[in-house]
Amino acid sequence: MPVEEIFERLKLFLEKNIGSSVCVRSHDDSLLRRVRDVIGHLTKEYLIFEEPSIDDVREAEQFLFTASSDDVKAALFHRFERSSIEAINAFLKTLEEPPVYSLIVLTCVKFRDLPQTVRSRVKVFDLFVPEDFYNGLREKIPIEPDLILSLCKADFDVAAHVKEKGVVAEQVQFEPSSFFSIFKVERFGPEGKIKALLMLNDLFKRFANGEIDDKKFAEIYTNSIEQTKKIDLNQALVQISSLCEVLLEYNGVKDLSVYKWFNSVLKNKLLNFNGQLTLANLLIKLRRSAKR
Template sequence: MTFEEIRDKISKHLESGKSYGLVVPNKAYAKALLKALIRTSNVQDTMIIEPDTNIGIDEVRTVIEFLDFAPKGEIKKVILYDADKMTQEAANAFLKTLEEPPSYAILILVTSRWFSLLPTIRSRLQKLQVQLPIEPGLDEFERYLVYWNYDFLEPIKEKAYSILSEEEFLEAIDEIDEPSQEPDVIMSLKHLLEQYLNKDLATYANFVSQLAKKNNIEFLRIVSKVVSWLIYKNDSLPPNLKIKYLRICDEILRSKIANFNYQLTYYTLLLGLRGDNL
């Protein structure tokens, strides 16, 4: 199915008076799918919750209060991104509303981790699971990146990214909070790691030591994503080590707070990537 077909299918499926769990590969893809739904709504009839950390009870109470009053138009729409970040207290306060939303409301809980939602939440949602359409012309790693973040699709399709030199790359890490930098950093990191993995341990360790100075959670997540790919594709690593390091990467990607020992984490992942080649 094309993106447009998937988007239209979701729009036609939604009915007022019901709660849905929209399961997507990543949040950016969900935003693209729901953009038209939001655009056609009265601004006063739409509430979007997008947490920086957790969805707490205060956010849920705001939603409940929002739904207490009839819409200005026909339907009120509530969209909660990263619904798997809902706290136990917030989830308990939300159960009745999810089970019996007002007849004039549609509730959409968005997640890429369906089974991280509490069972009591999942049981009250109609599950809508969508996949990314297959984009022709992308290689395997490029598809992997789009599956991670749909915002990467256009720059990757247009090849609008650069493979940075090592010096440029290390400077760019300090600006990683700027989203436009990410494809450059990701592609360059993969390129550099593939080069350094074929060098002697001392040279490789020196490169790792430069990365380990960067106490930046966003960059650590990028490292985890690229390392996940390289570990998955590394046929020389035994399955037990692959599982070990993939679990560490997943823990970093799921983490809601930046409470890592950065230096130790970088060394663990990047030296582990060499496997027995130490």
């Protein structure tokens, strides 16, 4: 099935459920971000909220319950499972009985993290890309195909880039200055993600092979901190944590506590945290995971 057909199916699903609350779920955050484009083809009157707060919920309700100059009004709540419980509870009545001319769309990666009170109030659409689409990418990936395919399956923006342009065959090694220079760009795009993942994979292999002793590890950390003075470290750590999850799953790491730690960085990306300490912990967790 062509990817365009997947979004056309979603458009038809949303059109049929105007006056309802729906949840679009997928394991791929970047795929879910394309839901806004589908909504944009349905109506000109829509609002988008990222990991909505209780103030966002109140703004959405005020918006939805005013008359529409278009056929429909829509409110999109991206990653609703990351909302506070106060925001979720405040929105339950509207979820259950939205205005007849409105459309409420939640997106989520972890549907089970939504309270049952939400799950019971929404109609569900599973947004996924067929496996044969990813299999067709393999011939365009001359280096570490299984690893990069894992990234494609976790990040549709990367998959779309590989389908269009392929992957440059280039062996890379982890070195702090070249690694963190990737994050100096204004937009951390698919090419940067692929290169950063390959570098992290090289570091993981060197940890696993025992090539990095305590002294070398300390040098890597010290050099990394020096390089991060030129970038937004906290924002880079969010991106790196996402890539580390892909890397660890690819390498068969099953320690749930490690994934919970990386997820805590991703969930708190809008909050302040100690970047240097977080970077140290990230490297330690990669090293320990590689040695198991």
